[in-house]
Amino acid sequence: MSEKTYGYARVSSKEQNLDRQLDALAKFGLDGNQVFADKASGKDFKRPQWKKLMRRLRSGDVLVVKSIDRLGRNYDEIIDEWRRITKEKGAHVVVLDMPLLDTRERPDNVTGAFIADLVLQLLSYVAQIERENIRQRQAEGIAAAKARGVRFGRPAKKRPGCYRATKESYLGGYITRREAATRMGVSPNTFDKWLREDESAGQGR
16 A cells, blocks of 8 residues: 555634645645645644544655644643654654654655654753743742732622621521521621631631
């Protein structure tokens, strides 16, 4: 069975246009019958045309994409799918926007798969470092904001004007916990929280 070449294109929503990717695949030499295209999020691989393509892809075949991010939303997923294609299926991958990501044998007898794997690992490392830097910057920003007195999360509910009288009625045994909460328009848990805060502060509000 002769090896075949396929193209894959994807955009994240129905409003986006596939033309730029399709033009690049056509320039590579692929016609419409060789190209699979999805308009779906890259958050997973539950995409109809992608699944159809993976069922058709055989050892020695070539998969062409315009850019590496067409395979997934992050480098962990991209690497997993890359390995599935190149290692498990024994097919080749060509990324048009990055010529080094081409696993086919090169004219100078250099193994394209080896170079492509090194480049992909490097890209994955850089992406991971960037994710860690983003998390660190976020943590530092939150810490600095807290130091300036900025509060995060949902704002605390204010006690209504009838809180003190309602609390005294509850503590006096005249109404139940649920009745007290209903009277103030809050949940019993919120009422309990206010009571605990009063107790901790030693207040008799």
